[in-house]
Amino acid sequence: MVRVAGRPGAAAAGDLAAELGARAAEADQLASGDCDLLLITVPDGEIESAARGLRARPQAPVALHAAGALGAEALAPLAAAGVAVGTFHPLRAFARPSRSLADAAGVFFALDGDAAAVALGRRLALAFGGFADAIPGSARTLYHFAATLAAGGVATLLAAAADLARRSGLPAAVVAGYGELARGALEAALAASDPATAITGPAARGDLATVERHLAALAEQPPELGALAVALAREALRQCDRIAAPNPDRRALAALLERSEVLDRPKDRVLTSRREP
Numbered sequence: 001m002v003r004v005a006g007r008p009g010a011a012a013a014g015d016l017a018a019e020l021g022a023r024a025a026e027a028d029q030l031a032s033g034d035c036d037l038l039l040i041t042v043p044d045g046e047i048e049s050a051a052r053g054l055r056a057r058p059q060a061p062v063a064l065h066a067a068g069a070l071g072a073e074a075l076a077p078l079a080a081a082g083v084a085v086g087t088f089h090p091l092r093a094f095a096r097p098s099r100s101l102a103d104a105a106g107v108f109f110a111l112d113g114d115a116a117a118v119a120l121g122r123r124l125a126l127a128f129g130g131f132a133d134a135i136p137g138s139a140r141t142l143y144h145f146a147a148t149l150a151a152g153g154v155a156t157l158l159a160a161a162a163d164l165a166r167r168s169g170l171p172a173a174v175v176a177g178y179g180e181l182a183r184g185a186l187e188a189a190l191a192a193s194d195p196a197t198a199i200t201g202p203a204a205r206g207d208l209a210t211v212e213r214h215l216a217a218l219a220e221q222p223p224e225l226g227a228l229a230v231a232l233a234r235e236a237l238r239q240c241d242r243i244a245a246p247n248p249d250r251r252a253l254a255a256l257l258e259r260s261e262v263l264d265r266p267k268d269r270v271l272t273s274r275r276e277p
Contacts, residue, residue: 005030033058051077064088069144072113086113093151104128110135196239203236206249
């Protein structure tokens with residue numbers, strides 16, 4: 001038996017139910033007691049309230065939620081009703097709903113919670129062609145932050161590059177070129193035993209003169225871009241120094257970045273890089 005439930009009056013749940021050949025229901029009426037699994041995919045801030053509402057009716061013996069930032073404790077109301085609770089968070093960006101199980105192939109699913117919930121999560125991940133492992137509650141927040149770097153962070157950086165190209169009046173083809181550049185860099189990082197070995201660019205080389213020119217040019221752009229450039233260069237240096245001894249060029253660049261700061265001015269804020277006299 002398969003049921004799909006959504007907010008009262010919402011059409012999306014009914015459409016998905018029809019596509020799956022399932023029964024549609026409203027969330028405030030859903031009873032899944034004759035199902036094997038209750039999967040909750042509401043926004044993070046609504047998970048606990050959804051669990052409180054669902055516990056009033058018979059539910060499946062296992063309930064999982066798909067939020068990355070929260071552990072199994074978000075389903076405490078259902079746990080109090082005797083349901084085995086856990087998490088089933090896919091490490092995949094969903095800019096829009098997906099209807100294809102093929103999109104889950106190779107995806108990592110983060111598990112947490114009761115033994116029965118974790119076991120069912122593993123079975124689901126394998127059935128989807130993915131893989132799974134438990135993420136302890138103590139590491140959950142940093143696990144989720146790292147996920148935002150790997151997905152939204154990467155997309156944000158590409159969006160910043162495209163925005164800067166448009167601001168600079170560069171041809172539209174340059175934006176597509178940045179996309180291919182990013183694709184190649186990501187493929188190289190994924191193929192490496194440690195992604196840090198695939199970091200390229202002036203910061204990784206310790207190219208002080210080029211970084212100084214970048215910072216000077218960014219002084220005419222929104223201050224957030226200058227601050228981003230400094231933060232990324234510092235992190236590139238940290239990662240390079242983690243896998244190889246710092247060389248004199250990278251040390252000199254690190255010293256420059258330590259003296260770089262965002263200054264408040266009456267009308268705007270600009271990033272400056274100052275050398276010691």
